[in-house]
Amino acid sequence: MDTNSPPPCPNTVTVRRNPHRKARATPATAPIKYSSYPDLPEISVFPRKEILSAGPENPPLEPPSKHIRESKNIKVFIRIRPILASKGSGKVSVIAGSKAKSAWPQNPAKKNTVAGEKNVERKSSRVCVNVNDSQTVTLSPPIDLQDSKRIKSETYGGFSHVFSSDSSQVEVYERMVKPIVEDFLDGTSGMLAALGPSGSGKTHTVFGCVREPGMVPLALRRILEENQSSRSFYITMFEIYSERGKVEKLFDLLQDGAELSMQQSNVKCLKEVLVSDAGHAESLLAKAMLKRATAVTKTNSQSSRSQCIINIHAIPKKCEGVSAQPNPAVLTIIDLAGAERVKKTRNQGTRLLESNFINNTLVVFGMCLRSLLEHQKNPKKPLQKHFQNSMLTRYLRDYLEGKKRMTLLLTAKPGEEDYLDTSHLLRQASPYMKIKYDDAEPSNVVPNKRQYQSSSTMEHVKPSSMLGNAKRIRLVCCEDSNEEKGAEERHISEEEASKVRESDANNCIPLKSECRSRPGSERNHIIMQNFAKAMLSVLKQYNAKLKVAELEIQKQKQNYLELQKDFNEFKACCTCWKLGNVDNDFQSQLGLDGLRPSNVDEQAFDAQAFDAQASPEKGISVSQCCSILDQSNEEPRFGTFPENSSREVSVSSSKSEDLNALDLEIESHKFTQAFDVQVSPEKDISVSQCCSILDQSDEEPRLGTSPENSSREVLASASKPEDLNASEVEIESHKLNQVSPVKDISVSQCCSILDQSDKEPRLGTSPENSSREVSVSSSKPEDLNALEAEIESHKLTEAFDAQASPDKDISASHYCNILDLSDKEPRLDTSPENSFREVSASSSKLEHPNALEVETEIELLVSSPFPKYEASDPSLPKDAAPPKECDLRDEPKRDHTMATTSSNAERPKRRIMPSSMLLRDLSNLDRADETEKPKGSRGSKKLAAGDLKRTNGSVNLIRLLKSNRHT
Numbered sequence: 001m002d003t004n005s006p007p008p009c010p011n012t013v014t015v016r017r018n019p020h021r022k023a024r025a026t027p028a029t030a031p032i033k034y035s036s037y038p039d040l041p042e043i044s045v046f047p048r049k050e051i052l053s054a055g056p057e058n059p060p061l062e063p064p065s066k067h068i069r070e071s072k073n074i075k076v077f078i079r080i081r082p083i084l085a086s087k088g089s090g091k092v093s094v095i096a097g098s099k100a101k102s103a104w105p106q107n108p109a110k111k112n113t114v115a116g117e118k119n120v121e122r123k124s125s126r127v128c129v130n131v132n133d134s135q136t137v138t139l140s141p142p143i144d145l146q147d148s149k150r151i152k153s154e155t156y157g158g159f160s161h162v163f164s165s166d167s168s169q170v171e172v173y174e175r176m177v178k179p180i181v182e183d184f185l186d187g188t189s190g191m192l193a194a195l196g197p198s199g200s201g202k203t204h205t206v207f208g209c210v211r212e213p214g215m216v217p218l219a220l221r222r223i224l225e226e227n228q229s230s231r232s233f234y235i236t237m238f239e240i241y242s243e244r245g246k247v248e249k250l251f252d253l254l255q256d257g258a259e260l261s262m263q264q265s266n267v268k269c270l271k272e273v274l275v276s277d278a279g280h281a282e283s284l285l286a287k288a289m290l291k292r293a294t295a296v297t298k299t300n301s302q303s304s305r306s307q308c309i310i311n312i313h314a315i316p317k318k319c320e321g322v323s324a325q326p327n328p329a330v331l332t333i334i335d336l337a338g339a340e341r342v343k344k345t346r347n348q349g350t351r352l353l354e355s356n357f358i359n360n361t362l363v364v365f366g367m368c369l370r371s372l373l374e375h376q377k378n379p380k381k382p383l384q385k386h387f388q389n390s391m392l393t394r395y396l397r398d399y400l401e402g403k404k405r406m407t408l409l410l411t412a413k414p415g416e417e418d419y420l421d422t423s424h425l426l427r428q429a430s431p432y433m434k435i436k437y438d439d440a441e442p443s444n445v446v447p448n449k450r451q452y453q454s455s456s457t458m459e460h461v462k463p464s465s466m467l468g469n470a471k472r473i474r475l476v477c478c479e480d481s482n483e484e485k486g487a488e489e490r491h492i493s494e495e496e497a498s499k500v501r502e503s504d505a506n507n508c509i510p511l512k513s514e515c516r517s518r519p520g521s522e523r524n525h526i527i528m529q530n531f532a533k534a535m536l537s538v539l540k541q542y543n544a545k546l547k548v549a550e551l552e553i554q555k556q557k558q559n560y561l562e563l564q565k566d567f568n569e570f571k572a573c574c575t576c577w578k579l580g581n582v583d584n585d586f587q588s589q590l591g592l593d594g595l596r597p598s599n600v601d602e603q604a605f606d607a608q609a610f611d612a613q614a615s616p617e618k619g620i621s622v623s624q625c626c627s628i629l630d631q632s633n634e635e636p637r638f639g640t641f642p643e644n645s646s647r648e649v650s651v652s653s654s655k656s657e658d659l660n661a662l663d664l665e666i667e668s669h670k671f672t673q674a675f676d677v678q679v680s681p682e683k684d685i686s687v688s689q690c691c692s693i694l695d696q697s698d699e700e701p702r703l704g705t706s707p708e709n710s711s712r713e714v715l716a717s718a719s720k721p722e723d724l725n726a727s728e729v730e731i732e733s734h735k736l737n738q739v740s741p742v743k744d745i746s747v748s749q750c751c752s753i754l755d756q757s758d759k760e761p762r763l764g765t766s767p768e769n770s771s772r773e774v775s776v777s778s779s780k781p782e783d784l785n786a787l788e789a790e791i792e793s794h795k796l797t798e799a800f801d802a803q804a805s806p807d808k809d810i811s812a813s814h815y816c817n818i819l820d821l822s823d824k825e826p827r828l829d830t831s832p833e834n835s836f837r838e839v840s841a842s843s844s845k846l847e848h849p850n851a852l853e854v855e856t857e858i859e860l861l862v863s864s865p866f867p868k869y870e871a872s873d874p875s876l877p878k879d880a881a882p883p884k885e886c887d888l889r890d891e892p893k894r895d896h897t898m899a900t901t902s903s904n905a906e907r908p909k910r911r912i913m914p915s916s917m918l919l920r921d922l923s924n925l926d927r928a929d930e931t932e933k934p935k936g937s938r939g940s941k942k943l944a945a946g947d948l949k950r951t952n953g954s955v956n957l958i959r960l961l962k963s964n965r966h967t
């Protein structure tokens, strides 16, 4: 108990320790009437005065239940234990399992013990507590204490009832427990806690013995005696024990002492036992009591070492049993461990630790009640949360916070030697009688969730869901047969649970209507059912939406596949158009199927290839060029729009380095610019294109149709041939340089100029068109001598080489074919000078076969227009015979040409040498010509005498040109 002195009880008299005057007497209380007490015999009517004078003996009894119901304060009872006859007559210590083994060994100091016992026997003959009336007791200190400490008697009143030492268990039950039981049966939870010093009779009062059953057995008898067809009752029993005073533990006394756990105010996995008759209940209690921790102490041979809690639950059997109100109430009866004084018990070791645990728990319990009292006195004072300091107070939180009715039973030992314990108990517990309740929990009032969950019923089912609780409830309601068999443990099988689920699902609405006004677990059950239904409906809706979405996804997938298929088909069509249709058509139109080189850029080879604004990066194949040329020869469009020819011909390779040999290149540049090339200088041009241009120039009438374009051509400025001798040629060359010092003029142009000079009558007839006709000159040589022709051929070749793309491939066979075809042309046949030029040019280029071939071919191309279809005829053999001119005039060259041709048969595509290389070769040739000492090269050895002569002539002409240029 709390060591602090509690405030004095209102019904008691505080006796000062050193009173200077006599304390006031305890106020007299009205005698309690027990007329309605069942065990008492009927009392005959006595005169009132006599009765009053007789004192509290045989007072008229009033209905205790009515008295208790009317009281709003907490009920505090006090029972005074009778004085035991002797120490040896006490109960035998019960050792419950291992926990009960901690009985303090009977030790040593027997002398002291015997002396103590003798002293106890001597003191026990005196009492310190006197019952004044049913509500008042007087505590009188021992004489030695009165003398030494001047302690006087104290009167404590205000108790709900004072049970004297000769009170029976039934009387206590009827006065104290029966009202609680009735309230419990009416649906009100109640709690009865017995507290007092060790050995004061708490356990005896709560549990009793076989001959004198305690409150619990009597309550169970009362509860179970009626034919409770609508309700079932379950009991739970557990203890809070602290082994060696360290940690509080929970043990289920109905489950072989299984350890339990507590979460907040709820005990988990607590076993509930259905009880249907008192006998079964009493047997269960007896078994459980054997498991409780007890020990032998100096004060009690069977001292309880734990807080024992018994719960009785009423569960409605049927939901529709409206007549029998479902009772979620719980009747809780607690047998607390008795407070112990170390000096008196002389506990040591484990007992001492247990004593500390017990005393601490009782202190916390008292603090909670005191805090509640202070809070009720002064609401501004917060309700302290002392209940958190022990399991017992946590479990009894609702009671300790004034939310549920609580009844206290104070047990006191009447012996004089127990004065201090009794005094401490009375002083501590007397203020509790001022605690009031607001009747906040009338009958059939649904407690709040936490309060309900704190009950053992919910503790048992809390691990499962609320639905499980409802299942359990419904099972209990429906299984009447099991109830008739008596108390038995409930084991819900899965089958039963499924049945309950089905029944709940089917009868949800009727259940709701039936149990609308019913409190407790059933209401929770209804709530959970509604919640489950709502969740189910939501899930169904989501499921439907999910299915719709899946269907939509499937449709989208199908559409996607169809689109992809169409796209693939379309793509395939496009590919065929590009690769097959266009190309084939184009080739078929042009007849160049067999002449198409491998490096043809298909993308460039389209209709826009004729456009001058085509991408500069795009190349053009030789075959394309040839085809273009063929078309140009066929179509008047080319002739009618000569400016397009200049666009089509892109010159990019005119990048000469050697200025000595640059003359030719410069002239080629001039020639290129004469066409007013507007395209990018990077534009490639094939040799055949150049040839075609030249061919176009041969078609004089077409060019003549656009005389205004002649002004663009540089050649026009230079083509003023009045004098046709060589000096004039030089002068004209000089004029060319002066007119366009920057721009060059191609060799072919120069040659054409020379040719034009030879073609004086024509030029004379149309001097304004002479410039246009210049390019045709080479194809119509009349008066030029062989030397000039050679020079022209050289220059022309270099000009074309310079304009040709260094990267451009050209099929040698194709050119051979062209050569062949050109040989077949009557025009070519009528120009033996050209053939001579060809031979000379080829012989002078033997050092570079490739360049020589190209050069030769170009010469032929220049000298003869392209055949329209024969040139691109794939049917022509690639290894065609070399030109006849080669055979007739220069055997080495013929051999070489043949070899080249034969090699071209194996390698149809030969690469054109860059113009720069050709220029170098030409420069070398020039140097060789200047020295007139041909080196021991292969080509020089094979030069003929006539070739040498012509070479000297060309050298002279070049020198003349250079000198004119420098001047």
Ligand SMILES: Nc1ncnc2c1ncn2[C@@H]1O[C@H](COP(=O)(O)OP(=O)(O)OP(=O)(O)O)[C@@H](O)[C@H]1O
Pocket: 080, 081, 082, 090, 091, 165, 196, 197, 198, 199, 200, 201, 202, 203, 204, 205, 300, 302, 303, 304, 305, 336, 337, 338, 339, 411
């Ligand atoms: N009213 C009573 N009538 C007869 N015997 C009683 C009465 N009260 C108590 N006793 C006896 O007193 C002894 C001690 O009682 P009890 O064990 O109930 O005390 P207790 O308060 O439970 O002690 P503890 O707290 O140590 O357990 C028991 O032998 C019991 O039989």
